[in-house]
Amino acid sequence: MLPDRLRPRSVTGLAGVFGIVCALASVAIGIALYALASMAFNQVQDVRLAREKTRLLAPFDGHAPTVDVVAARIAERTHQRAISSIGHRLVDGAGVLRAGTVEFQQQPRQDGTVFFRQPGEAWEAARAVEFTLADGGHLSIVAESESIEDLGKVVWPLFGAALALSAVAGALASWLLGRSISSRLSAIGTTANAIIAGDYSRRVPVDSLGGTFAEQARTFNRMLDRIEALMDNLRQVSSDIAHDLRTPLTRLQATLRAAAESDLSESERAAFIAAAGRECDGVLSLFAALLRIGEVQAGRRRPQVASIQLDALVDDVVESYVPVFADSGRSLHLAECDRCSIRGDADLCNQLLVNLIENAQLHTPPGSATQVSLRRNAGAVLLTVRDNGVGIPAEDREDVLQRFVRLERSRSTPGHGLGLALVAAIAGFHEAIITLDDAKPGLIVRIEFPAID
Structure with missing residues (x-):
């Protein structure tokens, strides 16, 4: 739940919040996609490292290779590949460098990432594996992640430009949507206020383009037509009840006044009272019929x-x-x-x-x-x-x-x-x-x- 001070106060504000949420969602999606791409590249590099390690540490004459054997293999592979993204560093048990020119800033981390450099170059991040040979030598293999860095250099500017364009387009679309919804709600509010003021002839304008808003306007107008018809019927019923009651009530009043005369005989007075009773029965039958109709129409039976x-x-x-x-x-x-x-x-x-x-x-x-x-x-x-x-x-x-x-x-x-x-x-x-x-x-x-x- 948003605090009350942060809640949008208008349809345009609500559309703006929607646009901001969409922009944040786009950022989150971009970051997630970049992270997934990085993971995929790292997996590729790990496969290359494992393959290189298998080649260099393959058994020699049925025994685990020594430092000399591994150094020879590294020299052979370096000679075969003039350009390679795989680097090596092999030292013997005394710590003397036997093959490779790669320098490491630190030992590889748990996730396999290490910082390395070639002589005279800057430190770079890469994937690396290490292995201790049977005769005490130590082999480090590194796979450069230049492709990942290039990906970041390309993707992030493109993503930033796309985010900026989507933010502008989203803000414009949100503003237009807010204006459109606000104008339609304003028309409904104006009509509703007119109905409240007693003008039952007012109706909501129907959008010429059709769609959901037009259908809602038609539904609202049908409801208003029904309300107007009911109000007209209520006025007519009230008028008809007054008209139908006027005559029997007038007769009842005249009959009761006649029955109140002091010079009447008992039989004459009884006749007037009986006539008044019949008039009352007629009035009661009218209301009984109305109640009956209302009961049936309300479905109470x-x-x-x-x-x-x-x-x-x-x-x-x-x-x-x-x-x-x-x-x-x-x-x-x-x-x-x-x-x-x-x-x-x-x-x-x-x-x-x-x-x-x-x-x-x-x-x-x-x-x-x-x-x-x-x-x-x-x-x-x-x-x-x-x-x-x-x-x-x-x-x-x-x-x-x-x-x-x-x-x-x-x-x-x-x-x-x-x-x-x-x-x-x-x-x-x-x-x-x-x-x-x-x-x-x-x-x-x-x-x-x-x-x-």
């Missing part, structure tokens, strides 16, 4: 989901409403009812079908016929409610699935415009597809549920 024999449920509901339709001068019948099952909430499915049937009864004239059918088709279960009433205009079919939407704009008939909204919520809960179509005349409501085996 998931634990009640189980396998449902939908054909039995449809048959029971239709059978219970046949007399109700007959009493109102209308007809209701079940056209077909295939045996099928779905996963869902039986109570909600019952509510869905009841709302559709009651909606057909409420919005069709006397003499109309309503038909219910349930069919299984290609892995889906299709529930259809069809009437031959006045139907719904095509431009209003999507709207009537929203809360408080009523085609009867004066709102003089009973209801709050929540019946089909609850149907849509229940269909969504069951991952079913709901469509409204023209029955010519009348309305067809189709709900397609996923079937189970």
Whole structure:
């Protein structure tokens, strides 16, 4: 964790830190590569030293070579190679130099490195091995590391130039990247502040070049579209609730005032109180429907989901409403009812079908016929409610699935415009597809549920 004072305060600063980290990583990589190259060259030199030692110390007449034999071999190899990167120093048991001209500054270190020089030259680092002969002589073999030194002379300037260029390019790229990200974040921040201030129409500009930033802007804008739609819906719902409550609350107020009159008989007062109770029941039913829709849309009834024999449920509901339709001068019948099952909430499915049937009864004239059918088709279960009433205009079919939407704009008939909204919520809960179509005349409501085996 960086101390707070060292943490970057802006996107540009963060990009700069990233550039510095990349530069340091480049330095570390360069050093590591040079170290590996040096190790490889040292291994090559060690192999050469071992090969030279094997040649000079090979047995002579079945015995270990003496100082004289090794000196002769060194002279022969020196004569054969006018230029060689291998040097020797051979002294006998008395310390007299017998072959080679190499001088050593110190004994070889543990890693095999030694400092040596030829007469009249400067001290140089090299790889060396030493060996004591059987007759007391001492042999030192050195392999010059001039190639490694030349490598360093070439590599380090190139690496420094490459590092400088990469640092400049990295700083420029980091600055441009920081500016690009900062400008886009600034646009998002400006839009967010406008949304906070209440301007829900503001959107984030979409990058014309496409890519990740453009996709994020589109996603953010879709979220804002959804928020704006929800806020518009909330305002509309609030307005519709106030509109729908105004009339019953006004009637309730008038009824309670009338019931408070002192010159009323007990029967008249009881009648006013009963009327006030009915008005309260209507208001409570409105809020119960709203709570029901909210509960379904929030998915709070998931634990009640189980396998449902939908054909039995449809048959029971239709059978219970046949007399109700007959009493109102209308007809209701079940056209077909295939045996099928779905996963869902039986109570909600019952509510869905009841709302559709009651909606057909409420919005069709006397003499109309309503038909219910349930069919299984290609892995889906299709529930259809069809009437031959006045139907719904095509431009209003999507709207009537929203809360408080009523085609009867004066709102003089009973209801709050929540019946089909609850149907849509229940269909969504069951991952079913709901469509409204023209029955010519009348309305067809189709709900397609996923079937189970």
